[in-house]
Amino acid sequence: MEIKELKNLLFEFGDNVSFEHDLKRKNWFNIGGKSKVFYKAENLKELVNFIKTLKGREKIFILGAGSNTLIPDNLFDGVVIKLSRNFSNISLLGKDIIVAGSAVLDKALSDFAINNNLSGFEFLSCIPGTIGGGIRMNAGCFGKEFKDILLSIQAIDISGNVITLPAKEIKFEYRKTNLSEDLVFLSASFKGIKGDEKEIKNLTNELKLKKEKAQPTRIKTV
Ligand SMILES: Cc1cc2nc3c(=O)[nH]c(=O)nc-3n(C[C@H](O)[C@H](O)[C@H](O)COP(=O)(O)OP(=O)(O)OC[C@H]3O[C@@H](n4cnc5c(N)ncnc54)[C@H](O)[C@@H]3O)c2cc1C
Numbered sequence: 001m002e003i004k005e006l007k008n009l010l011f012e013f014g015d016n017v018s019f020e021h022d023l024k025r026k027n028w029f030n031i032g033g034k035s036k037v038f039y040k041a042e043n044l045k046e047l048v049n050f051i052k053t054l055k056g057r058e059k060i061f062i063l064g065a066g067s068n069t070l071i072p073d074n075l076f077d078g079v080v081i082k083l084s085r086n087f088s089n090i091s092l093l094g095k096d097i098i099v100a101g102s103a104v105l106d107k108a109l110s111d112f113a114i115n116n117n118l119s120g121f122e123f124l125s126c127i128p129g130t131i132g133g134g135i136r137m138n139a140g141c142f143g144k145e146f147k148d149i150l151l152s153i154q155a156i157d158i159s160g161n162v163i164t165l166p167a168k169e170i171k172f173e174y175r176k177t178n179l180s181e182d183l184v185f186l187s188a189s190f191k192g193i194k195g196d197e198k199e200i201k202n203l204t205n206e207l208k209l210k211k212e213k214a215q216p217t218r219i220k221t222v
Contacts (some may be wrong), residue, residue: 001057006037013050016040023063023071023080028128032071034113035061035080043086044162046187052160056081060149062184064133065105083132087186092116096192097151102185106139109190114200118192120149122204128209132185138172142207147172151189158182 001009003019006116010017017046021038032110037058041047054060059078063069087103090112100109106124109131113121123144127134134146135153150167157180169176 028067030212033073064130067129098188119195120192150192153188154186156182178206
């Protein structure tokens with residue numbers, strides 16, 4: 001669609017939508033051009049409404065932390081969606097299940113697990129991305145991947161329906177899954193193993209040191 005048409009169509013989303021938006025500061029590598037539309041999803045209700053309004057007429061790209069995304073210099077002819085802080089909730093369900101929003105950073109999930117004496121999440125401290133990006137990439141390191149801890153995903157499909165996908169129905173491969181490109185992941189639930197806080201902390205620090213030596217993650221390209 002033309003930008004003029006999109007401006008009318010997306011008018012109700014106000015300042016959360018911008019056009020010919022510069023993506024340079026929105027990705028790990030600080031590179032790239034603009035997107036035809038950029039939408040900051042304020043909350044679930046608004047995001048569902050946004051997707052229903054688009055009716056699949058535009059290509060959609062969900063941007064997490066941008067640590068696995070190389071944005072090309074030419075205009076992205078579609079809509080880039082960034083989830084707001086309202087998708088960053090994290091909570092404990094029962095004694096060993098963590099539910100985390102898609103915008104939660106992998107490191108924050110690892111820290112939360114430590115604070116709740118749950119092991120299995122240590123490797124996440126080494127990956128500079130979000131839960132959404134981690135699911136899409138089946139991210140992992142030091143022999144552990146998202147698939148090892150994931151129970152289920154909550155997502156929005158192209159028609160705006162909120163669906164739940166059990167992990168056992170997803171095919172995970174090395175750094176990829178068979179999940180449809182159209183899905184917007186909202187949150188996920190993960191299963192941990194009750195453990196000793198000190199041991200979990202020690203293992204986390206060990207992995208961080210190992211990773212830091214092999215590939216510095218704290219240095220962001222400027
Ligand atoms: C220094 C450095 C170290 C790294 N180390 C590792 C490592 O050890 N192991 C590893 O696996 N990777 C590693 N990576 C790659 C990267 O961090 C991971 O792939 C990470 O999971 C990407 O998350 P992100 O939020 O940055 O995703 P993005 O780069 O923003 O997006 C990646 C993909 O996920 C999709 N996506 C993001 N959020 C959502 C959502 N909510 N719904 C639907 N789709 C979504 C995007 O559309 C895109 O297709 C590293 C990268 C860097 C720069």
